[in-house]
Amino acid sequence: MGINLSMLGAKLGKYRDQLQETIAEVAAATGIEPARLASIEAGNLEPTGDEVLILADYFQCDFKFFISNERVAPFEQTETLYRAHGQDFTKSDRRAVQEFLYLCETEAFLLSELGRSGTEFVFSPTGNFMKAHGEEAARALRVAHGYSDREVPRDVYAEIRRAGVHLFRRRLGNSNISGLFIKHPVAGKCALVNYSEDIYRQRFSAAHEMAHAIFDADQVASVTYERPTGGDLREVRANRFASCFIMPPAFLAGLPSPRQWTDAVAIEWANKLRVSCHALGIALRAANLISEERSQQIQRLRVPRDAKLDPELQEGLSAAQRERKAHLLQLGLSDFYVGLCFDALKEGVISVGRLSEALLSSRAELASLASLYGRSLNAT
Known part of the structure; x- marks a missing residue:
């Protein structure tokens, strides 16, 4: 079966539109003449083998996808994403998302070829109380990974990857975006955390996106904001999951009385848990260990930037x-x-x-x- 030129051209046009690029920009980057590129995109001209490889590399997708008549593609997920949140993604951010999807697909391929594909974590909620779903799922994931109810995961990113999610941190220009989740048609569950965020906030965001992978994979794509609007219960559930996974309620219950903490002690415990003071203040209040007033006070504190540890930036580096x-x-x-x-x-x-x-x-x-x-x- 030959290449369906109309379908190939449509795929090229879709990628280009999503990246908000002109034919002239793509031509300049790839070295393919604008008129020739326009004819290929219109379905009137068959590209050479080298041109297919060049375009696949530029749009960061498998060249086999362009020359096959397969319809399912990652851009169908990003199309849903941009339809709902397109105004929040700059041109450079769209390119970043495209690279993220490429990394996810490459990682899935390599894990499969090396025989290292992880075991996908599956959880079936009961009842209608969504915050409880988040708490129960966090407990179940901790048990699945061999943690007691008083142990704190130190490398959240590693735990999420163990659960079968492709997790990447990538800087986005929009600092209000904390992360996003996409169900990739080839790679599966994929989560991106905005590297522009505070290091400890990134850990919470990663766990938050893990909750979307557990509960909301059928939604195809979602965006999490640092300053959300409205009362989306899925976001409330994801926040509860993240809090309980990173700061287990049983662990918090065993802390020296938080009601007696000074600000310095609160900051010290936030740093030990590798969370923001904002997240710690909310978690302590949810556990009924401090008053609402004290929770607000702790939430306004800050862990010194030079005291924070990133598990993916090892100590001992120059x-x-x-x-x-x-x-x-x-x-x-x-x-x-x-x-x-x-x-x-x-x-x-x-x-x-x-x-x-x-x-x-x-x-x-x-x-x-x-x-x-x-x-x-x-x-x-």
Whole structure:
């Protein structure tokens, strides 16, 4: 069966429209003449094999998708996303979301090829009280991962990945967006956390998106805002899940009496739990351990920025290494994902060229990346 040129052109046009780019911009970036690109998009001209590869690389999707007659595509999910929230995503943010989806699909492929696909966490709520659903699901996930009701997960990101969710942190220009969840047609459950947020807020946002993966996957795509409007019970449930997963009620009940805490002690406990004072104040009030007035006071406190720890920025890094890794995290390149890519190279699953694509880098940059992560560019 030959390529359906009309369908191929429609796919190209859809991607371009979602990224809010003109034919001239795509032509300038890809080196394909504008008139030729317009004819391909109109379904009047069949692209060469090289042009298909160039366009697939530019729009960051599998080239097989363009040349097949398959209709299902990630842009159908992002179309739903932008239809409801398009005004909140700048042109650069749309490109960031596209790269995020590419990383999710690549990660899913590598996990499958290496035989490391995680076990998807499944939870069936009972009753109609949605906050209780969040609390019960948090407890169930903790049990599934071997935590007691008094243990605090230190690396929330790792726990969410263990639950079968592709989680990436990526900087977005709109600081009011905390994160988003998308059910990718190939990769499955995917969550993005805005790296522009405070480090501890990112942990809460990641757990919040995990709740959407548990309860709201059938919604296809959703956006979480730092300053939400309205009283969406799904957001209330997700917040309750995040709070109970990161700050288990049983753990909070065993703390030295929070009613006696000074501001300094409240900040100390927030830092130990790696949460914002805002989240801690709300959780203590929900557990009926402090008054509403004291909750508001704690919520206004701040953990000093230089005291906060990021589990994906290990201690012992030099200043230059830390800055470099932080930049890579902003692009979505977590230690987990980067390690997976180098493992795939070592096992012969991907080539050096494919590695550079997966790491959003040029081949010239691979040597420095390998050195930064203590890895090798030699395949077995």
